[in-house]
Amino acid sequence: MTTETRPEYSSVGKRETRIEGAGKVTGGAIYAADVQVPDMLHCKLVHSPHAHARIVSIDATKALAIDGVERVIVAEDFGQAVKDGSNPAIDASNRGAALLAHKQAVFTGEPVAAVLAETPSAAEEGVEAVEVTYEVLPHVLDLEAAMEDGSPLARPPVSDIDHSEEEAHVTLDVDTEEAEGKPTNVASHVSFTRGDIEAGFAESDVIVERTWRSASMHQGYIEPHATVADFKPATGELTVWAATQGQFMVRDTIMRTLKWPETKLRVIGCELGGGFGGKMTLNSPLVAALSVIAGRPVKLVLTRAEDITAAAPAPRAMINLKTGMKKDGSLTAIEASVVYGAGAYPGAPAAVGALLGTSFYKWPNLKADGYEVLTNHVSVGAIRAPGTHNAMHAVEQNIDEMARQLDLDAGAVRLQNVSQTGDPMASGQEFTKIGLDETVTQAIEHPLWKNREAAKAESTDTKMVGVGLAIGGWLGGLQPAAAEVMLNNDGTVNAVTGVNDITGTNTSFAQILAEELNISLDQINITTGDTKTAPFAGMSAGSKTLFTVGRALREAAIDLREQMFEVAADRLEANENDLELKDNAVSVKGSPDQSLGMDRLASMTTGFGALYKPLVGSGSIAARIQAPGFTAQLVKVEVDTDTGNVELKDFAIVQDVGFAINPLSVEGQMEGGAVQGMGIGLWEEYIYDDDGKLRNAGLLDYRMPTAADVPDIESLIVEVPSEDGPYGARGVGEPSITAGGAAIANAIADAIGARVSEIPATPERVLRALGTVGDGAEAAGS
Amino acid sequence: MAKQIFTLNVNGRDHEVYTEPNQSLLEVVRDELRLTGAKEGCGTGDCGACTVLVDGRIVTSCLVLAPDAAGREITTIEGLADGEKLHPMQQAFIDHGSVQCGFCIPGMILSSVALLEENPAPTRDEIRRGIAGNLCRCTGYRKIVEAIESVAGS
Ligand code: FES
Ligand code: FES
Numbered sequence: 001m002t003t004e005t006r007p008e009y010s011s012v013g014k015r016e017t018r019i020e021g022a023g024k025v026t027g028g029a030i031y032a033a034d035v036q037v038p039d040m041l042h043c044k045l046v047h048s049p050h051a052h053a054r055i056v057s058i059d060a061t062k063a064l065a066i067d068g069v070e071r072v073i074v075a076e077d078f079g080q081a082v083k084d085g086s087n088p089a090i091d092a093s094n095r096g097a098a099l100l101a102h103k104q105a106v107f108t109g110e111p112v113a114a115v116l117a118e119t120p121s122a123a124e125e126g127v128e129a130v131e132v133t134y135e136v137l138p139h140v141l142d143l144e145a146a147m148e149d150g151s152p153l154a155r156p157p158v159s160d161i162d163h164s165e166e167e168a169h170v171t172l173d174v175d176t177e178e179a180e181g182k183p184t185n186v187a188s189h190v191s192f193t194r195g196d197i198e199a200g201f202a203e204s205d206v207i208v209e210r211t212w213r214s215a216s217m218h219q220g221y222i223e224p225h226a227t228v229a230d231f232k233p234a235t236g237e238l239t240v241w242a243a244t245q246g247q248f249m250v251r252d253t254i255m256r257t258l259k260w261p262e263t264k265l266r267v268i269g270c271e272l273g274g275g276f277g278g279k280m281t282l283n284s285p286l287v288a289a290l291s292v293i294a295g296r297p298v299k300l301v302l303t304r305a306e307d308i309t310a311a312a313p314a315p316r317a318m319i320n321l322k323t324g325m326k327k328d329g330s331l332t333a334i335e336a337s338v339v340y341g342a343g344a345y346p347g348a349p350a351a352v353g354a355l356l357g358t359s360f361y362k363w364p365n366l367k368a369d370g371y372e373v374l375t376n377h378v379s380v381g382a383i384r385a386p387g388t389h390n391a392m393h394a395v396e397q398n399i400d401e402m403a404r405q406l407d408l409d410a411g412a413v414r415l416q417n418v419s420q421t422g423d424p425m426a427s428g429q430e431f432t433k434i435g436l437d438e439t440v441t442q443a444i445e446h447p448l449w450k451n452r453e454a455a456k457a458e459s460t461d462t463k464m465v466g467v468g469l470a471i472g473g474w475l476g477g478l479q480p481a482a483a484e485v486m487l488n489n490d491g492t493v494n495a496v497t498g499v500n501d502i503t504g505t506n507t508s509f510a511q512i513l514a515e516e517l518n519i520s521l522d523q524i525n526i527t528t529g530d531t532k533t534a535p536f537a538g539m540s541a542g543s544k545t546l547f548t549v550g551r552a553l554r555e556a557a558i559d560l561r562e563q564m565f566e567v568a569a570d571r572l573e574a575n576e577n578d579l580e581l582k583d584n585a586v587s588v589k590g591s592p593d594q595s596l597g598m599d600r601l602a603s604m605t606t607g608f609g610a611l612y613k614p615l616v617g618s619g620s621i622a623a624r625i626q627a628p629g630f631t632a633q634l635v636k637v638e639v640d641t642d643t644g645n646v647e648l649k650d651f652a653i654v655q656d657v658g659f660a661i662n663p664l665s666v667e668g669q670m671e672g673g674a675v676q677g678m679g680i681g682l683w684e685e686y687i688y689d690d691d692g693k694l695r696n697a698g699l700l701d702y703r704m705p706t707a708a709d710v711p712d713i714e715s716l717i718v719e720v721p722s723e724d725g726p727y728g729a730r731g732v733g734e735p736s737i738t739a740g741g742a743a744i745a746n747a748i749a750d751a752i753g754a755r756v757s758e759i760p761a762t763p764e765r766v767l768r769a770l771g772t773v774g775d776g777a778e779a780a781g782s
Numbered sequence: 783m784a785k786q787i788f789t790l791n792v793n794g795r796d797h798e799v800y801t802e803p804n805q806s807l808l809e810v811v812r813d814e815l816r817l818t819g820a821k822e823g824c825g826t827g828d829c830g831a832c833t834v835l836v837d838g839r840i841v842t843s844c845l846v847l848a849p850d851a852a853g854r855e856i857t858t859i860e861g862l863a864d865g866e867k868l869h870p871m872q873q874a875f876i877d878h879g880s881v882q883c884g885f886c887i888p889g890m891i892l893s894s895v896a897l898l899e900e901n902p903a904p905t906r907d908e909i910r911r912g913i914a915g916n917l918c919r920c921t922g923y924r925k926i927v928e929a930i931e932s933v934a935g936s
Contacts, residue, residue, distance in 0.1 A: 024887050029884055031818075031821070031885065033818075222918070699824045707918075710922070
């Protein structure tokens with residue numbers, strides 16, 4: 001749907017298949033684990049078997065006796081890798097600096113030693129032979145218990161909270177107050193208020209107050225974390241091949257951790273086998289340090305079990321939510337306590353959750369508190385729209401339930417109350433131009449929503465059908481970016497960026513160049529440079545790759561065009577304003593015989609004795625205006641009331657993408673995120689035992705959606721142009737994951753007349769909601 | 783473990799391999815033959831990223847001991863195209879926008895090829911069930927199903 005008339009474009013806005021697609025269908029694309037360097041050592045990690053324990057001693061004698069085992073490295077050794085001899089791992093209180101656990105392990109699976117060996121199997125044997133003596137310490141796993149006074153501390157007090165991953169995704173305009181005074185497990189707390197919530201609740205015709213939970217989950221990338229680092233002692237050069245969404249972030253983290261000069265550090269972001277927020281810097285500083293210590297290349301590829309257990313999953317959340325509504329559907333007040341489990345190192349998105357959870361609707365009165373709580377679980381990282389799906393699950397169930405109790409149409413109620421351009425968020429900051437209204441409108445006009453009564457009528461005694469709706473969104477990340485575009489001698493164009501292409505962004509980049517230079521896609525090559533060869537670009541994260549780097553490239557193309565015009569104007573003795581770029585030539589408008597081919601132009605800027613300077617367009621942008629992207633998702637479910645099993649029958653995702661530069665890849669991202677939302681809604685969950693050991697550390701038990709589990713998804717693109725994105729584009733990647741879990745929960749409630757209070761909605765939780773197991777305490781409206 | 787010599791026929795060529803007999807087919811194909819198209823996503827048979835064809839049937843190569851594949855015809859993703867000409871399934875995956883990060887794709891394409899060998903005209907449901915052993919986290923599957931459908935229908 002085009003909601004505003006827009007200019008005619010020749011290239012952007014068209015469905016294009018990937019320009020470099022062949023590499024990925026023939027096995028030619030090189031991912032980090034594919035990299036082999038001569039003389040390379042293989043690294044395997046020794047993990048703590050305890051959720052919280054003091055490391056009394058680490059004895060590597062037996063491991064070192066194994067044929068092929070070269071070194072066993074522990075935290076105390078890292079001083080050898082740091083330029084000034086300092087050791088970041090000593091008493092580290094953020095995960096980034098804790099290359100290996102020092103003195104104590106704070107979650108099950110935390111790496112405590114690294115074994116380097118000539119072969120992976122020797123390294124594995126070495127791991128078995130390292131003898132670590134632990135003194136088990138009291139652990140805390142439960143979020144509520146962890147917040148109580150007198151709870152055991154999950155870890156020593158935190159001195160230096162690292163929010164870099166969260167900030168990689170969203171640019172937040174709030175201050176987080178960090179815990180001070182008496183040590184507690186609450187690592188940070190943020191608070192927003194508006195109006196008078198008591199007065200708001202007093203004028204409500206209905207108030208729903210519930211506690212909602214959502215599970216910790218893996219980002220689900222199929223490629224486990226992998227890093228290769230190659231330190232050359234003779235030259236002091238350090239090269240790192242990383243599976244990362246942000247090679248410059250890896251570079252900067254290694255630089256800060258090891259105090260390594262960036263002139264001697266090259267980070268190569270390989271093809272990435274999925275990240276979804278989970279692939280930032282995790283093991284890169286560790287592997288870099290190991291290579292420096294060993295004086296040889298080192299490769300570390302996590303096993304799937306290690307990746308699930310000890311990488312950086314998305315946090316669980318516990319949200320107490322009280323909301324009020326009047327009979328006419330208008331909202332009165334919201335009071336939210338949003339608690340994220342950070343695991344054992346801080347970095348959970350408390351501020352995001354509290355802010356986004358209370359900003360998408362016009363709440364006249366609000367009080368929102370976000371807490372980040374430490375427990376002895378693996379520390380969390382980002383995911384698509386970190387924290388948002390947890391918050392939307394809570395808010396959207398409350399909205400739905402209020403509408404149900406007042407006998408109002410839950411779709412109309414949303415449309416009546418959603419935030420509009422210029423409305424304040426909970427922080428007071430005003431929304432830039434947004435298309436939430438248009439998005440909800442499309443959703444509630446969709447047949448899946450319109451025909452929901454007919455769908456419900458398909459129900460039988462034991463198969464109850466329901467339709468659910470939920471909204472979600474993401475504010476969008478901001479980060480400066482630069483790019484370069486060069487005219488080749490044959491008149492084609494090469495461009496260099498520093499951002500990893502995961503989903504097809506290079507194709508969209510080429511479309512931008514084709515648009516601005518009026519040439520075809522096959523005349524364009526996009527190269528992803530490394531940190532030594534590419535101009536700076538931020539991460540492929542926060543839904544901002546195209547939003548920021550695309551803008552830089554567009555500026556670079558315009559710069560190149562202007563330079564071409566300058567040369568052509570001089571040669572053709574014409575005014576630059578009278579020139580046009582068409583059919584691979586710069587010509588004087590209206591007199592096509594006065595023209596200079598792009599190849600001719602290029603040779604005049606490069607040949608021996610050529611008179612003009614080489615044509616290199618550069619673009620550099622600062623991104624300051626966010627472009628929030630919203631989604632509304634619809635799902636039809638069938639609930640088996642005997643087994644509690646939920647089957648997904650139909651799914652539609654509506655999303656405002658501002659402008660779809662390549663609708664084919666936009667749909668792909670929307671559908672991928674939507675299916676992740678289905679996983680959140682029905683299947684994906686970290687399950688721990690009472691000792692803090694993960695019980696489902698494999699892909700059989702940690703169940704991600706397969707092709708057979710999910711229905712065809714209908715993608716509906718809304719285009720409300722953003723103020724600052726290229727051609728009006730908004731970030732696409734993140735909104736898509738934010739609403740599926742909530743929509744499924746609402747569909748289940750529609751089907752069975754009772755709400756699951758926790759997602760994923762496993763059969764047991766559904767039966768509990770139905771009252772057939774447990775105490776039936778989760779019936780609707782309780 | 784004492785190393786062994788054995789011969790693997792991969793993509794129509796015999797390769798003499800000298801390796802420990804407890805190495806998986808995936809490890810040998812990737813690390814010894816340097817055919818890195820097959821990926822390791824789990825090592826436990828649960829993701830399908832390591833899928834290769836052995837005598838035309840799909841196999842999760844992380845679960846097969848390399849010596850057990852001796853004497854059979856192994857096809858990896860590198861062996862699917864005919865020179866410069868992509869296999870129709872490879873081309874269909876490009877044309878339908880079925881590829882995002884690409885990590886699942888070699889296994890997914892080989893599973894799809896084998897699926898159509900067995901059932902040349904599958905329904906959409908049969909396609910979905912046929913590739914249920916191959917996890918993809920990026921695409922949501924629809925565009926993959928459509929690619930397979932287009933090859934089946936052609
Ligand atoms: S790597 Fe073999 S099935 Fe996952
Ligand atoms: S394309 Fe990324 S896992 Fe399938």
